[in-house]
Amino acid sequence: MQIFRELIRCATLAPSSHNTQCWKFQLGQNSITIQPDFSRKCPIVDPDDHHLYVSLGCAVENLEIAAKAHGFETQVDATHPEQGIEVKLEVKDATKQTNPRSDPLFDAIGVRQCNRGVYNGEKLSSQDLGKLQEAGRGEGVQTLLLIEEKDKDTIKDFVTKANSAQMVDATFRQELKSWVRFNDKEAKKTGDGLFGKCMGHPSAPRWFGGLIFDYGVNGKSENQKISESIKSSAGLAVIVSVKNDPVHWVEAGRAYERFALTAASLGIHNAHLNQPVEVTTIRPEFTKALNLPEEARPDLVLRFGRGGEAMPKSFRRPLEAVIQQ
Ligand SMILES: Cc1cc2nc3c(=O)[nH]c(=O)nc-3n(C[C@H](O)[C@H](O)[C@H](O)COP(=O)(O)O)c2cc1C
Incomplete structure (x- = not known):
């Protein structure tokens, strides 16, 4: 049909x-x-x-x-x-x-898109923040908004620490690289994966893009980008499930999509900073720092803000x- x-x-x-x-x-x-x-x-x-x-x-x-x-x-x-x-x-x-x-x-x-660019750093109105928080609410799912500089700094420390761990993990790098599409031809052919241009990189032949990935992308370079991108964001959001199971993860995805669509409808960008929820040795510490109960699952870490260009x-x-x- x-x-x-x-x-x-x-x-x-x-x-x-x-x-x-x-x-x-x-x-x-x-x-x-x-x-x-x-x-x-x-x-x-x-x-x-x-x-x-x-x-x-x-x-x-x-x-x-x-x-x-x-x-x-x-x-x-x-x-x-x-x-x-x-x-x-x-x-x-x-x-x-x-x-x-x-x-x-x-x-x-x-x-809607995940916009990994630099935003303009301006704060959002309490009305916009309220709409985002409401959109990110689901059955057993809530969205925490962090807009104070000290809270953003706390999250940044977790993101950079977890990112450093991922960047020295050869298996993580290998898996990530296998999903990177370094040029238009590769991206169009597979129709999936992380298109280099969406991450602000110029198109490159795979052999060359691969070399840059292997030798130019490291904990230090990425942590610098993370710090700048957080600084340019109006705030950070953490989507949290009360229980850690597939039913709640689907619900968290639904809440995130409403958050992202609501943001897009208001001209607000968002992008992911999921490193602290991905590194299993760091996630419990991160959960505790957010004052969440042990059985809760912080699902996604996001940044949001206006300004910058569409990718x-x-x-x-x-x-x-x-x-x-
Ligand atoms: C569950 C989930 C986890 C994601 N994790 C990351 C992430 O760690 N870093 C990142 O830059 N983007 C992340 N993304 C964004 C995806 O890479 C993005 O949705 C995908 O490339 C498609 O692009 P689009 O959202 O602009 O359509 C995540 C998206 C989802 C749904």
């Missing part, structure tokens, strides 16, 4: 860890089921598949927002995400299928590659 394909296209515009697009879609008569694609997992940076399930949550959120804009009533079953997340779709207003309702979050689906868009695989036959 053409309309279901359009809903899936909107879902695939969601963010995913390393742009792995770790999802598959199964079409039903009156439903679309989003399934994990474990062949696209990242065992080093994401040993428990947390980021994989968060990414599925982002895609589900886009799908549901797009479905509602297209006149569907929806019902989401994410109780067993390992087996798939079913979105039941019932037509409520068929006229919207050809003429979708305008809605700030739906309109933001094609605009080139990352690529997506064609629908044929993600729709199950």
Whole structure:
């Protein structure tokens, strides 16, 4: 069905860890089921598949927002995400299928991106902060906003410490490199991965990009960028689940996507600084520093702010590659 394909296209515009697009879609008569694609997992940076399930949550959120804009009533079953997340779709207003309702979050689906550039450092109004915090709330999920300089510094110390650990880990570097697309040709061909241009790097042949990655990207160079990028941000956000299981990780992804779409609709950029939640030896310390209970899971660390330029868009695989036959 053409309309279901359009809903899936909107879902695939969601963010995913390393742009792995770790999802598959199964079409039903009156439903679309989003399934994990474990062949696209990242065992080093994401040993428990947390980021994989968060990414599925982002895609589900886009799908549901797009479905509602297209006149569907929806019902989401994410109780067993390992087996798939079913979105039941019932037509409520068929006229919207050809003429979708305008809605700030739906309109933001094609605009949202992770913007790794430098922002203008200006503070946000309390009204904007309130909208972001509300958007990042879910069932058992909350979003902490940190805007005071001392709090930003505390988080920065964790991010740089965890980044230093990742940058000297050969297996982490190897996995990351395998997802970097150093030039337009590679990025277009695979339709996935971390496109160099989105990270502010010029296009380069793989052999040359690889050399720069191996010898020019290190803890010191990246920590400097992290410090500058945090300084230029209006604030940092930490998305937190009360429980540490796939059901909550999907919910955290949904909350993050609402946060990101709301931000985009307000002209606010966001980007990830997930190092302290990825390095398993640092995460407990980070959880404690945020005054969270031991069983909680800090899911994502983000920065946000206005200013700076839009970055080139990352690529997506064609629908044929993600729709199950
Ligand atoms: C669960 C998750 C984890 C991510 N982790 C990082 C990260 O550690 N560093 C980063 O720069 N981007 C991170 N990203 C952003 C992705 O790289 C980005 O979504 C992907 O490249 C697609 O680009 P787009 O969001 O601009 O469409 C993450 C995204 C998700 C959903």
